[in-house]
Amino acid sequence: MPKGKRKGKSDRAKNEGSLQTSDEDSIxxxxxxISGYSENNRSEDGTDEVDxxxxxxxxxxxxxxxxxxxxxxxxxxxxxxxxxxxxxxxxxxxxxxxxxxxxxxxxxxxxxxxxxxxxxxxxxxxxxxxxxxxxxxxxxxxxxxxxxxxxxxxxxxxxxxxxxxxxxxxxxxxxxxxxxGEMGDVLELMKQFQTIFSGSYLKGDGSIANVSADVGALHAAALSAWTLLFTLMAPSDVYTMIGNGANFTPSLKQLSQLLTSPHLEVRLSAGEALAIVFELGRDYHEDFAEDFIPGLVDTLRQLATDSHKYRAKKDRKQQRATFRDILHYIEDDNLPDLQIRFGQEVLILDSWTRRKQYYAICHTLGSGLNMNLAENELLRDIFQLGSKLLMNESPVIKQTKLERHLLNAAAFKARTISRSKNRDKRSDF
Missing domain, CATH: 1.25.40 (Serine Threonine Protein Phosphatase 5, Tetratricopeptide repeat)
Structure with a gap:
């Protein structure tokens, strides 16, 4: 019997190409x-500039x-x-x-x-x-x-x-x-979130709640959502409802219980919530919840110096960095400013409340945040950035590669001379 003809590369490519779906058939x-719409849109002079x-x-x-x-x-x-x-x-x-x-x-x-x-x-x-x-x-x-x-x-x-x-x-x-919206509706929604993350409170016998990773992520998201809405509360209300031991849930004790969660996201969200609660309470009166601070500081210090090997190295690093900031604020009322540069403007995050609002929007917009901060009137109003800036009449001229190289070389030379002098002083000493 005659043998069948073997398919060459060109035949296989032809058959495979016939099975592919065209771009017009794809929904x-x-x-x-995001990235494909600019293909083949060259200007008439043949450059890569897109109209x-x-x-x-x-x-x-x-x-x-x-x-x-x-x-x-x-x-x-x-x-x-x-x-x-x-x-x-x-x-x-x-x-x-x-x-x-x-x-x-x-x-x-x-x-x-x-x-x-x-x-x-x-x-x-x-x-x-x-x-x-x-x-x-x-x-x-x-x-x-x-x-x-x-x-x-x-x-x-x-x-x-x-x-x-x-x-x-x-x-x-x-x-x-x-x-x-109305603060009454906001408080009602906060109660719903509290019902969700209450599953991570300590049990009646004081043992840690056993929740899965997915449920832990849910509790962390609900607590973070509660905290964002909490930033809308007036300092006087925070002082009255929480600082004076009123029957408000979650209480400071319940929030501190979440610091013992086995899930990093829950611990970080709880620390952030406590920092914002104390910030708003202290805005009304500096003696906010003073009796609760010593025990809280001990817990925060343990988290800020945690070196348990059963935690991932990345998690330990993130936890220590976050809780060091929270500990310094609770103890010394000290929070360094965080500057966010976009275009020719600077957004200064000088409080836990402002940071929380920024991080919530940053989590949603991701890489599009800077563009929206510059153009979006709603976000500019939230962060008190004023009216949108007009295009500069005299744009900043970008440095050439040679200019950057010469500047870097000059800086390197000056730094080397300075260090050499210091070395000479140490050797003489």
């Missing part, structure tokens, strides 16, 4: 949404495709679409474009939370605060009114995965914070 492309108008149009076209993908039948496809829209909102600030499609996005998020499962619920929850940030103050009120009930229901549903519930807690607190 959503995660990579192309900004063409780039914006391509970005909006991809974003429309992603928003349309939120309503497809495939659960994985909807999850990918939620993630793609979120990446787009992080990449660019386009409030007018989003405003025209806000109802579609809100309905899709609500549907994803109610009917989705696991990853889809988490992705839908993460998109909610990004939508608020895009729309600004007035738009965030509408988002909060529509999504707050379903986010609250999902966060308290024990049948939902712990990680999805954790993301719902984070998003629920952030959209409530961005939209403001």
């Amino acid at each position: 959503i492309d995660n990579n192309s949404l 900004s108008v063409t780039q914006q149009e391509a970005f909006e076209e991809k974003l429309v495709e992603a928003i349309d993908g939120l309503m497809q039948k495939s659960a994985q496809g909807r999850t990918n679409s939620f993630e793609s829209v979120a990446k787009a909102f992080i990449k660019k600030y386009v409030p007018e474009f989003v405003h025209d499609r806000k109802l579609t996005i809100i309905d899709s998020i609500e549907r994803g939370l109610r009917k989705g499962r696991g990853l889809e619920q988490g992705a839908a929850a993460e998109l909610a605060p990004l939508l608020c940030i895009q729309l600004g103050g007035d738009g965030s009120d509408e988002v909060t009114t529509s999504l707050k009930p379903v986010l609250s229901t999902t966060a308290n549903d024990n049948s939902v995965s712990a990680l999805a519930r954790a993301k719902c807690c984070t998003s629920l607190a952030l959209i409530t914070y961005l939209a403001g």
Whole structure:
């Protein structure tokens, strides 16, 4: 019998190429949404400069495709679409474009939370605060009114995965914070979060609660969400409700119990919450909870010097650094300023409250934070940055590679001469 013809490389490549799906057949492309829209958009002179108008149009076209993908039948496809829209909102600030499609996005998020499962619920929850940030103050009120009930229901549903519930807690607190609202509603929401992370309190016999890593992440997220909303409270209320031993939950004793949790995230969230409680209480009166401080300081010092080998080295390093700052503040009322530079501006974080608010928004925006701090009116209002800066008439001229090299060489020479003099002094001595 004649032998069959062997397929060469060119035949295999031809067959494989025929099985590939074209870009037009794909409903959503995660990579192309953020980084792929600028391909082949060269200027007429053949350089790599991309026309900004063409780039914006391509970005909006991809974003429309992603928003349309939120309503497809495939659960994985909807999850990918939620993630793609979120990446787009992080990449660019386009409030007018989003405003025209806000109802579609809100309905899709609500549907994803109610009917989705696991990853889809988490992705839908993460998109909610990004939508608020895009729309600004007035738009965030509408988002909060529509999504707050379903986010609250999902966060308290024990049948939902712990990680999805954790993301719902984070998003629920952030959209409530961005939209403001009545303090009574905020306190009610804080009680819901307290019910969730109370699972990490010590047991009745004083033993540590045994919770899994996923549940620990949920408790940490709920405690962090509670702390963000706590920053909205007036110092006088904090002093009255907590400092005077009133029946307010969680109490300082309950919060300190969370410092013994076996999960790093819970310990860090508890330390941050205690620092903010003391900061707001001391803003009203410097003698806030003085009787509680000695025992708390002992616990904080143990955490700040923890060297147990059963903890990961990275976890030990992060824990020691964080609790050293908290310990110094509780003992000496000392917190060094943290400066965040973006563009030609500087944001100074001079309090635990301000740091918490910054970190919460930073966790949501990630790499897009600096861009939003410069352009987003809502964030500029929150951090008291004033009106958006106009473009400078005389832009800063970037140094050439040769200029940087000469400056570095001169600095190196001066440093070497200075060190040589010091060495000579030591040898003479």
